[in-house]
Amino acid sequence: MLQTRSADIAVIYDSEPACNAVVSVLSGYFAFREIPLEKYANGGSPDTTLNIFCASMDDKAAIGQVKKAIKICQGEILFVLPTHNSDNISQLRQHSKADYFLLPLDAEKFREAVKSALNRPIEKSWSALEPAKRKALKSAVVSFEKCFDQVANGEPIPMDDIVSSCQHIREAAELGGLDSWINALDDHHDYSFRHSMFVCGSLTYFAQAIGIRGAELDQLTLGGLLHDIGKCRVPLDILDKPGKLDRRQWEVMKQHPVHSQEIMHRENDMDADLMAMAVYHHEKLDGTGYPKGLSNGQINDHVRLTAIADVYSALIDKRAYKGSMTSEMALEIMVTLEDELDMDLVHEFRSFTLDKG
Numbered sequence: 001m002l003q004t005r006s007a008d009i010a011v012i013y014d015s016e017p018a019c020n021a022v023v024s025v026l027s028g029y030f031a032f033r034e035i036p037l038e039k040y041a042n043g044g045s046p047d048t049t050l051n052i053f054c055a056s057m058d059d060k061a062a063i064g065q066v067k068k069a070i071k072i073c074q075g076e077i078l079f080v081l082p083t084h085n086s087d088n089i090s091q092l093r094q095h096s097k098a099d100y101f102l103l104p105l106d107a108e109k110f111r112e113a114v115k116s117a118l119n120r121p122i123e124k125s126w127s128a129l130e131p132a133k134r135k136a137l138k139s140a141v142v143s144f145e146k147c148f149d150q151v152a153n154g155e156p157i158p159m160d161d162i163v164s165s166c167q168h169i170r171e172a173a174e175l176g177g178l179d180s181w182i183n184a185l186d187d188h189h190d191y192s193f194r195h196s197m198f199v200c201g202s203l204t205y206f207a208q209a210i211g212i213r214g215a216e217l218d219q220l221t222l223g224g225l226l227h228d229i230g231k232c233r234v235p236l237d238i239l240d241k242p243g244k245l246d247r248r249q250w251e252v253m254k255q256h257p258v259h260s261q262e263i264m265h266r267e268n269d270m271d272a273d274l275m276a277m278a279v280y281h282h283e284k285l286d287g288t289g290y291p292k293g294l295s296n297g298q299i300n301d302h303v304r305l306t307a308i309a310d311v312y313s314a315l316i317d318k319r320a321y322k323g324s325m326t327s328e329m330a331l332e333i334m335v336t337l338e339d340e341l342d343m344d345l346v347h348e349f350r351s352f353t354l355d356k357g
């Protein structure tokens with residue numbers, strides 16, 4: 001199931017229409033279990049990460065059961081109500097500040113709300129990390145979301161926020177420990193954020209370890225964070241599809257470097273090398289990549305490094321259609337991709353990752 005990873009969702013219902021709507025919107029995207037409201041209110045399921053109440057609220061007894069259930073519920077909460085009734089909603093508000101949705105459900109908005117609710121405990125868990133890592137992750141999750149939202153709305157990249165997050169990411173990388181960086185992000189349910197942070201972290205930790213400093217390091221961190229910015233223009237039903245993309249969807253997905261180019265082109269003073277990392281990281285040394293089909297001599301070192309970080313991040317990530325891989329397994333595959341990736345850099349990256357993780 002897509003992005004549910006270690007999450008646990010309970011759909012708690014006494015309203016069939018609300019429950020049916022939730023089940024149809026979540027199916028295929030998230031794993032969940034259904035529990036009758038009465039049963040939940042009398043025994044609960046207190047360890048559930050997210051509790052979605054599909055509540056009829058149509059009489060005193062039903063409202064009473066919802067109140068009882070909220071009291072014993074320890075995880076995140078969302079409500080789905082079949083109809084709007086301001087009295088019922090104000091009653092709910094006295095017991096919970098959780099978001100509520102009305103039928104008909106907007107599928108994308110509801111799935112986004114589910115993802116945010118699932119991410120809240122993960123983001124809270126970052127408080128236990130070393131201060132530099134915690135600061136970097138907390139800053140990046142805010143600036144990355146702002147960046148994706150603004151750019152999707154046709155606004156400029158919020159460069160000040162992104163550059164400030166990159167500064168924190170470099171400070172975190174000075175401590176080493178790419179493994180713990182990856183682990184902290186591994187269960188995050190926002191795929192674009194998780195992937196971009198895997199790539200950005202892999203580039204920054206590796207570059208730092210091999211002695212890259214100053215403006216060049218700044219550039220690799222920034223380029224890593226923004227390398228898939230064009231994906232904000234890919235429809236969510238393709239970006240978050242819980243299975244393999246079909247031919248038409250794959251063609252849409254392959255446009256993301258072109259979108260990145262358009263987005264970055266609009267920015268004043270966008271560095272050409274930074275743009276190259278975003279636009280050409282899917283090019284392959286043998287000329288079979290996209291969007292331009294560039295080959296060996298046309299692909300610079302920063303783009304080669306981004307391609308390595310991108311392939312590595314995709315392999316170790318868990319998606320709906322594939323399980324995650326260990327670093328060792330991912331690197332075993334990468335050392336066979338001599339037609340695509342720069343093997344000198346792959347071997348250097350391999351030693352770094354396996355030695356210093």
Ligand SMILES: [Fe+2]
Nearest residue numbers: 227228256282
């Ligand atoms: Fe990409």
Ligand SMILES: [Fe+2]
Nearest residue numbers: 199227228310
């Ligand atoms: Fe990527």
